[in-house]
Amino acid sequence: MSFHFSSEGRPLCAILSTTSAQEAAEILQDYLSRITGTFFDIYTGEGRIPSHLSIIRFIQTDAYSHTGFAYAITEDGLCFSGASSETFVYAVYDFLERIIGCRYYTSTAEYIPQNTNLSADFEPYSFIPLIDYREIYYKDFEDRVFARKHKAAQSKVHEGWGFWCHSFQFLLPSKDYFEEHPEYFALLNGKRHPAGEPCLSNPEVRRIMLENLRKFIDEKPECRYWSISQNDDNNYCQCEACKAIDDYDESPMGSVLNFVNYIADEVPDKVISTLSYWYTRKPPKHTRPHSNVHIMTCNIEAGRGLPIEADPACKESKEELEFWASISDHVSLWDYNIQFRNLVSPFPNLRTLAPNMQFFAKNKVKLLFSQCNREIGGEFSELRGYLLAKLAWDPYCNVEAHMEDFCKGYYKEASPYILEYIKCLHDAQDKFSKRLDIFGGPQDAKKTFLTQKLVQHYDKLFAMAKEAVSYDKELLLRTETAYLPVLYAAIVLQYGSRNKRLERINQFARIARATGLKMVEEWKITVDQFVTDALAEL
Numbered sequence: 001m002s003f004h005f006s007s008e009g010r011p012l013c014a015i016l017s018t019t020s021a022q023e024a025a026e027i028l029q030d031y032l033s034r035i036t037g038t039f040f041d042i043y044t045g046e047g048r049i050p051s052h053l054s055i056i057r058f059i060q061t062d063a064y065s066h067t068g069f070a071y072a073i074t075e076d077g078l079c080f081s082g083a084s085s086e087t088f089v090y091a092v093y094d095f096l097e098r099i100i101g102c103r104y105y106t107s108t109a110e111y112i113p114q115n116t117n118l119s120a121d122f123e124p125y126s127f128i129p130l131i132d133y134r135e136i137y138y139k140d141f142e143d144r145v146f147a148r149k150h151k152a153a154q155s156k157v158h159e160g161w162g163f164w165c166h167s168f169q170f171l172l173p174s175k176d177y178f179e180e181h182p183e184y185f186a187l188l189n190g191k192r193h194p195a196g197e198p199c200l201s202n203p204e205v206r207r208i209m210l211e212n213l214r215k216f217i218d219e220k221p222e223c224r225y226w227s228i229s230q231n232d233d234n235n236y237c238q239c240e241a242c243k244a245i246d247d248y249d250e251s252p253m254g255s256v257l258n259f260v261n262y263i264a265d266e267v268p269d270k271v272i273s274t275l276s277y278w279y280t281r282k283p284p285k286h287t288r289p290h291s292n293v294h295i296m297t298c299n300i301e302a303g304r305g306l307p308i309e310a311d312p313a314c315k316e317s318k319e320e321l322e323f324w325a326s327i328s329d330h331v332s333l334w335d336y337n338i339q340f341r342n343l344v345s346p347f348p349n350l351r352t353l354a355p356n357m358q359f360f361a362k363n364k365v366k367l368l369f370s371q372c373n374r375e376i377g378g379e380f381s382e383l384r385g386y387l388l389a390k391l392a393w394d395p396y397c398n399v400e401a402h403m404e405d406f407c408k409g410y411y412k413e414a415s416p417y418i419l420e421y422i423k424c425l426h427d428a429q430d431k432f433s434k435r436l437d438i439f440g441g442p443q444d445a446k447k448t449f450l451t452q453k454l455v456q457h458y459d460k461l462f463a464m465a466k467e468a469v470s471y472d473k474e475l476l477l478r479t480e481t482a483y484l485p486v487l488y489a490a491i492v493l494q495y496g497s498r499n500k501r502l503e504r505i506n507q508f509a510r511i512a513r514a515t516g517l518k519m520v521e522e523w524k525i526t527v528d529q530f531v532t533d534a535l536a537e538l
């Protein structure tokens with residue numbers, strides 16, 4: 001069955017909105033207008049719609065969980081179904097992308113097809129994501145509009161979360177309680193300490209922390225996720241009562257999880273997340289997370305050269321996640337797709353993204369935080385962000401097809417060369433299977449994917465890529481941005497003659513300036529500093 005939107009620039013349909021669908025209706029109206037060059041009215045009552053117009057409807061239903069949606073052409077028109085205003089928005093963006101052909105490359109670059117005779121013909125479609133919460137920590141995803149186009153949470157603000165992590169300090173601030181009640185805080189080496197974690201076995205402490213949590217929830221009732229988790233230290237209580245619980249569970253996670261379960265039972269309509277981190281890293285022997293408790297674990301030690309499941313060196317990260325999945329229905333995961341100390345250096349982990357995401361989904365990861373680059377830019381930030389969002393939504397999507405589609409649309413005529421570069425880089429990584437470390441850099445890859453010979457080959461590919469898009473300033477800048485990592489690595493590895501190195505540094509500085517790149521190492525090294533140091537080393 002097909003649905004006709006417009007004919008020769010005249011509208012053939014109208015949008016019937018509801019209160020919860022208003023935002024989605026307006027997004028659809030905006031995109032359809034830009035595609036067809038005509039205007040589509042939004043109505044709130046069916047009776048007022050002219051009879052010659054077909055109707056686009058929004059149907060509220062829980063049939064697709066609180067995260068999924070459906071759309072279909074029925075006898076009543078084009079129908080979008082979902083549980084909330086959020087899922088309606090996701091459904092509309094998804095429809096515009098999958099069925100109509102729009103593409104959301106970056107927060108500032110998208111493709112909108114042009115068609116005055118727009119119609120759609122497709123099979124009914126529905127989807128419920130395996131991972132409920134998806135956050136991709138790249139700059140672009142801090143833009144809420146862009147994030148929603150990819151059905152991801154707005155990054156950095158952790159949309160939907162009341163507390164993100166380390167929240168004991170907010171639930172029991174020592175400045176408010178320690179003076180009068182030192183016994184509320186951890187006993188460390190025989191003394192109660194204001195900088196200690198709460199004494200979680202103390203019933204009074206439990207009551208106060210719950211009461212305080214309820215106040216926070218009242219302030220942000222819309223937040224579904226609340227992290228009830230240890231502070232960022234190792235000062236857990238060693239009093240007799242806490243120690244007894246920890247001894248029984250053979251881990252300080254025992255007293256934390258007991259407390260978290262107590263809180264979770266008291267606020268059953270919220271998802272309670274807690275960290276398995278530092279002193280709580282070792283899982284408890286007996287205590288099990290209650291049904292609305294999500295354990296947030298992280299895989300910071302995992303290498304990125306091979307999929308986590310397939311890499312014998314990632315055994316611990318793998319088993320940790322598998323263990324939590326074996327005793328819980330929900331796991332939260334803090335994952336890493338970043339090279340912290342060399343943000344702009346080549347990091348061939350793209351082939352691991354899909355198998356890793358599938359491994360996470362298989363092991364009940366329901367909340368995913370993918371830590372990428374907090375700074376502007378970074379190696380393939382546009383492409384990697386795009387692919388991560390696609391995979392977080394559907395770990396079994398055809399990631400190769402998405403990568404090609406992205407490159408063709410975003411780099412246009414430069415795409416064959418860039419795809420070839422990506423292939424060479426990853427083939428070289430795969431050939432040696434050397435650990436790809438999130439704290440690594442070009443020096444580690446000097447004998448694998450960043451040999452002088454390969455860098456010369458990459459130079460050639462990018463020379464052709466740039467030539468192919470030299471007619472367009474914007475496409476040229478996108479291509480040069482993709483080339484920055486090669487320049488960066490070659491500068492660090494001091495490849496080539498003095499003149500060649502100088503030329504590379506100047507090129508790097510020029511492109512970095514044009515793209516707004518500020519940092520080459522997280523928190524520490526600015527582009528200016530990097531360039532100054534590189535010139536000094538000539």
Ligand SMILES: [Zn+2]
Pocket residue numbers: 186187198199200201202237238239240241242243
């Ligand atoms: Zn205690």
